[in-house]
Amino acid sequence: MARRDSAPQPELPPHPELGAGIITKSLGPSAILVGLMLLGLGGTLMYGSLLGSGWGTPGNAARSDWLLRIGGVVMGLLMGGMGVVLMVRFGDRFNFYELGVTRTRRGNTRAMLRYDQAEDLTIKEARSYHNGAYVGTGINMTWLRGGRRVFRYNGMYKEKMEKGGLKVWLKQKFVEGPREMDAVRDLAAFVLTPRWSDALARGETLELGKGHSANSQGLTPASGPMKGQLVSYASVEDMLIKDFKLHVMSGGQEIIKCPTDGKNFWPRFYAVQECWLAAVEASDEDAPERAPEM
Incomplete structure (x- = not known):
């Protein structure tokens, strides 16, 4: 069960070992x-x-x-x-910093983790509704080392909704943009990304989810119009995360759609994204310059 966080959130001062404060969350009453x-x-x-x-x-x-x-x-x-x-544990506070996270109770640190001490990261998010009305988004972040859990955070935050959106399940529209826990997700995942970037450089294949995979040359969809075919990064038009799913577009159609809740999805995604952006940049440099219009 996701835990509802209290509001408002106080400013988090820097930590001597974990750097600048990002956000603090609590279980609340x-x-x-x-x-x-x-x-x-x-x-x-x-x-x-x-x-x-x-x-x-x-x-x-x-x-x-x-x-x-x-x-x-x-x-x-x-x-x-x-x-x-x-x-x-109702008084526990989860303090997220630039380099790690702590769990404190009555001012005493009960647990601490540097993001680079973990080997695996799983992030799961899901929206909750009551009688068709949005009540919050639950998030579960689990860090593993040696196959064993070393830290876990369960919480809930509120997403912004577009003005005029219908308060009906599946018809509610959310504002696209940074969410409350995105900064924490990025910091925690970026630390692990080099491991997967190195794996791609060695010629290994990474699974993104639902059987979809990627290597240093491109993406191989497990279903859809390009099933089983290697799609080069240069031919990928867009990669975006929406509603906690990865959407990859090529040739004007969606070739990959998979959830973001798999083990190590986020660090793997950022490694794949680096390959894609590098291919796009190289393609732009190779493109012939257009002659100026007279």
Whole structure:
């Protein structure tokens, strides 16, 4: 479940090790409410399971479904535990800096990560709606090293909507432009990009998602009109991210469309984007100059 961040956000001072402050996010009072709800649901589930099991009653007549009852108790414990954790962490603050991120509680640093200490990065974003109305965009950022999670952030932010947009699901229009967490995403991904740029330079193939791949020469769509064909970077007209999906255009048509939530998508995308921009620049330099009009 994505966590709603409190507002407004105070200015974040620089960190002695992590550099300039970018943004600070907190769980806010909503964490207590959600925690209490989970704790209550967990307790109700446990009580119902224990009462229905017949434990503590003469004959234990209902033990025939004991596996189901034990499962209910376990689920109740898990839900209750999650509720307690949320209530304990409601005061946690996630402070994002130029070089890394910290998690603090009551002014004490509980966890810290430099972006260059991670090997893998996964970023997932999704818009949430209630009764057809947009309520916020959830974001999950997970850093891994050696296959193990070393830091994770779950939060929510609000995107700007175009004026006059209909408040109806799938018809709401959002303002295209930098979003609240874009700067953090870029900084964290750029640190890992050289690894994938080097892989492309060595002739390796990178998967972008949904089977679509890229190498140093171009892109190979896994579906669509150019399925299985290598499309050179010079022939790519545009690469853009919209609604958390990558859209690649060539020959006036969309040849690739894939989600951005895959493991290491963002650092790989920036490495591929570098190849594309270099090809476009080289193509512009090779193009013959137009004679001035008389």
